[in-house]
Amino acid sequence: MKRVYADEKWCIGCHLCEYNCAFANSGCDDMVKALKDKEIRPRICVEDRDKITYAVSCRHCEDPICVKSCISGALQKHDGMITIDQDKCIGCLTCILVCPYGAVSENGTGVVQKCELCLENSCGEPACVKGCPNRALIYEERGES
């Protein structure tokens, strides 16, 4: 399965991936309209400390602990990708507690959100990868299931 891989070596810490993510998942066709004067809630997060930066988003684990912990069945694994059905989510936030990568977050309305590789929005391919100015994010098949 194709996944988003971060290459710390080339991450320049610009945080553009976060903004592209928030825009792609906004349902809006204009970035300004989508993001201006708003607190953004991206599904990818740039870890930034001591001049080391890299972006973290859902790893789509082979054996996802978030799915196991989900008591409502909102988190599911489909063809390798972990998806969230926000209608089913009851906001217990257990998944946020258990995710070792901190890749699940609350979306501001009491339910959780996570990276779905932009396959569920109109972008069609990961917006973070597409907008990365230094190819520090790569979307590819690396032989993992």
Added chain:
Amino acid sequence: MSVEFIYPEFEVVRNKDRCIACRVCERQCANEVHKYDKDRGVLISDESKCVDCQRCVSLCPTRALKIIKSDCTLKENANWKNDTIKEIYKQANSGGVLLSSMGNPNPLPVYWDKILINASQVTNPPIDPLREPMETRVFLGKKNEKVTRDENGNLKCKLPPQIELSMPVMFSAMSYGSISYNAHESLARAATELGILYNTGEGGLHEDFYCYGENTIVQVASGRFGVHKDYLEAGRAVEIKMGQGAKPGIGGHLPGTKIVGDVSRTRMIPEGSDAISPAPHHDIYSIEDLRQLVFSLKEATEYKKPVIVKVAAVHNIAAIASGIARSGADIIAIDGFRGGTGAAPTRIRDNVGIPIELALASVDQRLRDEGIRNNVSLVVGGSIRSASDVVKAIALGADACYVATAALLALGCHLCRTCQTGKCNWGIATQRPDLVKRLNPNVGSERLVRLMTAWKHEIKELMGGMGINSIEALRGNRLMLRGVGLNTRELAILGISHAGE
């Protein structure tokens, strides 16, 4: 404000309706122009620090930024131009020599733009490069004067060492130190993929890049930085740098702040010490001395590698080239006055040297007149900006061209001409690790390959139009060129006719 105040050259225009305060401008500007005001939730800018490198403009996701030239003006004066006056102020403030980077930006004549290329019509057919084979391969090095045979009548095929290039372009010398590790890696990988050569410049060769040796020219300059036997043996050719187009007659000075870590090790000088290249080679004061160095290098590399002698285009370049052609050098590289630099005194960069077009034409003619043109190949640089410049240079007599500024542009350079500050936001002319990593060689080398591939297509198109299917048949073919708006003296030096003749 005080008498020392100089109004900023640029203004940062931020479209508040578009700015989403993502702060990418703030994070990307090494000059610290942009700042986020938490209280108001807006970005503010200090345009006095802006060098117009366009990094923020390029990365702003909502196109909310533009940089414009300030229109704050001094009273107009054709003699005392704004820039001239400001330079006086700067020097009155600093007491120092003005420094600049990249090539001479002044409106002096660009002869390439006054030369036009021929095309076939009716009586001689043009060739379609998409349908018929086109040869852009060139070989650089000393050529035999005539065909010779041994006692059995067999051809003597032994040639002095040659460099094979897939197209008549090479990346010219930029030292590791003046440009970053990632810039070097991009050039080395691109040259290898393209089947051309890049040039280490005078800063030695990083051990990681020895694997690209077959596509590397190793340079020996007056500072002899990083020169040792393995280095000489690593390259495909050795270049002696006598001069540089941007700063003929002076040496180089890489400040100690850039001599860090690997740069220090590669140059074989202590960390933090200034790397000073003397103006002359202290062992070269004549053509005979030059010959000694040429043969020392040949001896060291067992006569397997061609030796290039690079000089800046200066007034009596034809006589100088004639001397070099007799010194045993295999290739002469001439760098015109528009050539770039990582730092040079402004007065030198803008006022010393001559245009490469005139230098090339006079050198080629002189070597032909003296019957020694086959002793050497000619490589020219100093602002070769496009495939048509390459074609014109070949037709004027060059064997190949050196490009550097165009290559840097492909890597992201926006020609802000402040390399000397070491804060290149594009990760090219800097050694700051956080800035160097902004140039990913995977991206950089791809872009270089694409640029050169595009030029190669264009060179073939231009050649095909002239009905020429081999670049070798174009070399020195000045009948393919015509001048426009040039006087008879200029035409005579270029050895071309005026358009309409």
